[in-house]
């Protein structure tokens with residue numbers, strides 16, 4: 034599919050998504066069935082390739098930290114994000130864009146209120162070229178470093194079909210059984226959207242098994258999104274500060290669970 038059609042498809046989905054009801058998906062919590070670690074804390078980590086992917090769980094992270102003092106949250110970002118289309122709009126070199134996006138993620142992480150942010154130095158669109166064993170080991174390393182009980186990444190389809198999303202999803206799914214983490218969740222779509230998602234990305238769709246109501250966190254989530262200004266205002270065909278697409282819930286698929 035032409036890139037422009039792909040972009041238009043995602044924008045169509047973005048416009049429809051906030052108005053559709055995910056009534057069929059039960060509300061839940063990422064903490065369901067999770068036992069605290071030896072320190073009495075429950076650590077959750079998002080493991081994604083790009084600056085702004087963490088927004089998939091930003092509202093949930095804010096909500097959980099408010100509700101449960103045992104919760105600690107962590108963001109791991111694997112690449113520098115230097116190849117986003119904003120670099121053409123802004124006439125940036127990939128290196129400079131990478132530097133800006135790293136700072137944008139730091140600002141977003143401050144808004145989300147995470148306990149740690151780990152920025153790795155892999156290249157945007159470069160994860161498929163990394164030896165799979167190296168990637169798995171790196172995933173294991175960050176799960177251990179954060180002490181995560183709960184791990185969140187994209188599903189095998191990568192949600193948008195981005196190769197970095199799909200490659201990292203595979204590495205996380207393979208590393209998870211070897212880690213001490215208890216639950217693996219994929220960022221997911223209510224299944225009503227799956228026909229449209231599949232038509233756009235051609236790689237499939239991860240359907241949600243539960244959603245988290247983040248109405249109370251929407252304003253701060255929006256602020257976190259605004260911190261990614263290169264992506265919010267200078268990437269894609271529509272650069273409108275008033276363009277809304279954030280849903281009032283975040284949905285996940287329980288991909289693996291240990292007893």
Ligand SMILES: [Zn+2]
Pocket residue numbers: 082083086195198
């Ligand atoms: Zn991404």
